[in-house]
Amino acid sequence: MSVLIIAEHDNKSLKPATLNTVTAATQIDADVHVLVVGFECQTVVEQASQVAGVSKVLVADNAAYEHQLAENVSKLVVEIAGDYGHILAPATTTGKNTLPRVAALLNVAQLSDVIKVESADTFVRPIYAGNAIATVKTTDPVKVLTVRATGFDAAASTGGSAERQVLSQVIASDRSRFVKEQLAESDRPELTAANVIISGGRGMGNGDNFKLLEGIADKLGAAIGASRAAVDAGFVPNDLQVGQTGKTVAPDLYIAVGISGAIQHLAGMKDSKVIVAINKDEDAPIFQVADYGLVADLFDAVPELEKSL
Amino acid sequence: MKILVSVKRVIDYNVKVRVKSDQSAVDLTNVKMSMNPFCEIAVEEAIRLKEKGVASEVVVVSVGSKSCQETLRTAMALGADRAIQVEAEDGLDSLSVAKLIAKVAQEEAADLVIMGKQAIDSDNNQTGQMVAALLDYPQATFASEIVIENGEAQVTREIDGGLQTLAITLPAVVTTDLRLNEPRFASLPNIMKAKKKPLDVKTSADLGVEVGSNVSIVSVTPPPQRAGGIKVGSVAELVDKLKNEAKVVS
Numbered sequence: 335m336s337v338l339i340i341a342e343h344d345n346k347s348l349k350p351a352t353l354n355t356v357t358a359a360t361q362i363d364a365d366v367h368v369l370v371v372g373f374e375c376q377t378v379v380e381q382a383s384q385v386a387g388v389s390k391v392l393v394a395d396n397a398a399y400e401h402q403l404a405e406n407v408s409k410l411v412v413e414i415a416g417d418y419g420h421i422l423a424p425a426t427t428t429g430k431n432t433l434p435r436v437a438a439l440l441n442v443a444q445l446s447d448v449i450k451v452e453s454a455d456t457f458v459r460p461i462y463a464g465n466a467i468a469t470v471k472t473t474d475p476v477k478v479l480t481v482r483a484t485g486f487d488a489a490a491s492t493g494g495s496a497e498r499q500v501l502s503q504v505i506a507s508d509r510s511r512f513v514k515e516q517l518a519e520s521d522r523p524e525l526t527a528a529n530v531i532i533s534g535g536r537g538m539g540n541g542d543n544f545k546l547l548e549g550i551a552d553k554l555g556a557a558i559g560a561s562r563a564a565v566d567a568g569f570v571p572n573d574l575q576v577g578q579t580g581k582t583v584a585p586d587l588y589i590a591v592g593i594s595g596a597i598q599h600l601a602g603m604k605d606s607k608v609i610v611a612i613n614k615d616e617d618a619p620i621f622q623v624a625d626y627g628l629v630a631d632l633f634d635a636v637p638e639l640e641k642s643l
Numbered sequence: 644m645k646i647l648v649s650v651k652r653v654i655d656y657n658v659k660v661r662v663k664s665d666q667s668a669v670d671l672t673n674v675k676m677s678m679n680p681f682c683e684i685a686v687e688e689a690i691r692l693k694e695k696g697v698a699s700e701v702v703v704v705s706v707g708s709k710s711c712q713e714t715l716r717t718a719m720a721l722g723a724d725r726a727i728q729v730e731a732e733d734g735l736d737s738l739s740v741a742k743l744i745a746k747v748a749q750e751e752a753a754d755l756v757i758m759g760k761q762a763i764d765s766d767n768n769q770t771g772q773m774v775a776a777l778l779d780y781p782q783a784t785f786a787s788e789i790v791i792e793n794g795e796a797q798v799t800r801e802i803d804g805g806l807q808t809l810a811i812t813l814p815a816v817v818t819t820d821l822r823l824n825e826p827r828f829a830s831l832p833n834i835m836k837a838k839k840k841p842l843d844v845k846t847s848a849d850l851g852v853e854v855g856s857n858v859s860i861v862s863v864t865p866p867p868q869r870a871g872g873i874k875v876g877s878v879a880e881l882v883d884k885l886k887n888e889a890k891v892v893s
């Protein structure tokens with residue numbers, strides 16, 4: 335049976351995590367459909383139709399879906415679920431918000447943060463902040479999974495030519511209403527899609543000092559991340575948090591500055607290809623996962639690093 | 644307004660996790676257990692709503708073996724009024740737990756259900772959403788602020804792109820994120836008082852809920868270990884390594 339993917343998008347563009355999810359889906363079944371639920375989201379539909387490996391794009395374009403409220407999207411997905419053996423979404427805050435609702439309405443389990451497809455019914459996922467890896471098998475008639483982007487390569491964004499189907503159902507809950515949004519504006523790459531990330535922790539001391547990281551980020555085309563402690567202290571906004579309960583990243587290069595390396599932080603970044611740690615405490619646990627550790631005061635090392643890049 | 648808060652007993656977040664040698668599960672023998680940190684935040688928020696006069700009663704529920712009564716007592720020491728243990732094997736699947744909690748929420752006629760966004764053992768991040776779906780309630784997940792007004796909860800949510808505010812009508816389910824509040828510690832007198840607060844025990848049969856899941860564990864293994872790296876002596880050496888050895892910087 336076919337696989338359905340709920341596209342991650344903001345009505346303007348298809349988010350990269352969808353491409354990794356397509357790769358996971360093609361490992362389950364060759365027939366992969368993508369559902370775009372949104373409002374005035376035609377460019378997203380165009381982009382989704384071109385993704386290699388996608389045979390069909392379903393479109394539900396209505397004002398009721400503008401903010402992809404879980405109450406509405408889940409019921410829409412359940413209406414079409416009968417055609418599918420698997421329903422997938424990227425393990426983003428949107429996917430995690432919606433997919434458990436879908437599973438509960440279908441009376442089946444939902445497997446979170448899948449990092450590997452063993453077969454059409456057996457999947458691998460991290461538990462305990464990535465300190466254990468569970469392989470689980472499900473005999474549910476519909477298998478509902480969120481997919482962790484770092485576990486799968488991105489499918490090619492072009493080369494496909496999917497057919498399109500318009501869904502006319504409009505499901506509009508009158509019990510949930512969008513009020514406002516404060517989205518981070520940044521010219522830098524998205525944290526979860528960046529090839530290079532430089533993250534700051536409590537050691538940065540305050541929010542102003544995060545400017546020290548910007549020079550390096552500019553030179554390397556990097557995204558800026560943070561530990562929970564830096565977010566809790568108000569140095570930077572929540573969307574920068576990397577870790578067990580924040581974002582999971584796996585860039586080619588991750589530079590941790592003034593971060594001790596708590597397991598909850600490591601859970602979000604230890605699959606990075608190369609890890610650099612700058613910390614003045616030579617016993618900081620971050621050095622146990624770092625390929626290159628520099629024991630130094632960050633206020634000396636970071637400006638010097640910026641100059642030498 | 645009545646608030647139902649769910650709490651889960653999990654491995655303490657400071658404990659180093661070890662996998663059993665037969666690869667069946669994580670080893671929990673003689674390991675320190677605590678209330679899941681996101682559930683602590685949920686309890687704290689409910690108590691604050693009661694202290695503000697918004698809520699009149701805070702009921703806590705936990706699904707698990709007898710040992711979760713300890714977690715329920717902790718929640719009552721923090722300020723919850725009474726507790727319900729739903730007796731079940733530990734590690735029950737999320738959907739079964741959600742069905743049990745949904746039933747308790749219905750029986751209690753709770754106006755608001757506050758739950759942690761995820762438990763730090765199974766890292767599922769799904770039970771709250773499932774409870775909401777089963778009851779056909781609106782939901783606001785990953786909350787960093789909750790304001791109750793005119794039968795509505797205005798909830799600010801931590802999302803990947805930043806913050807989003809939703810207004811949901813009660814009854815509803817809210818799940819907590821880290822920035823919602825900083826939980827208090829229980830005082831000794833309150834710990835003593837909590838011992839006398841009511842704690843009901845129910846079974847899934849009492850609630851008329853059938854539990855069970857089609858998911859089975861094939862194996863639980865330790866994660867691949869990173870090979871240890873080296874310490875560099877200077878920024879110049881670091882840059883040289885990044886350019887010429889790792890080749891991640893040009």
Ligand SMILES: Cc1cc2nc3c(=O)[nH]c(=O)nc-3n(C[C@H](O)[C@H](O)[C@H](O)COP(=O)(O)OP(=O)(O)OC[C@H]3O[C@@H](n4cnc5c(N)ncnc54)[C@H](O)[C@@H]3O)c2cc1C
Nearest residue numbers: 535536537561562563577578579580592594598599614632
């Ligand atoms: C339920 C739960 C979920 C969590 N989720 C996450 C998560 O998703 N992500 C996350 O990151 N954390 C998470 N945490 C928190 C985690 O346990 C740690 O508290 C946090 O990661 C610590 O952040 P930090 O390394 O910045 O701060 P600290 O541990 O305080 O470390 C600061 C480091 O900076 C160094 N330093 C200080 N000054 C300087 C200087 N001038 N130069 C160089 N180095 C300096 C110090 O040596 C120290 O190693 C979670 C915790 C819980 C309980």
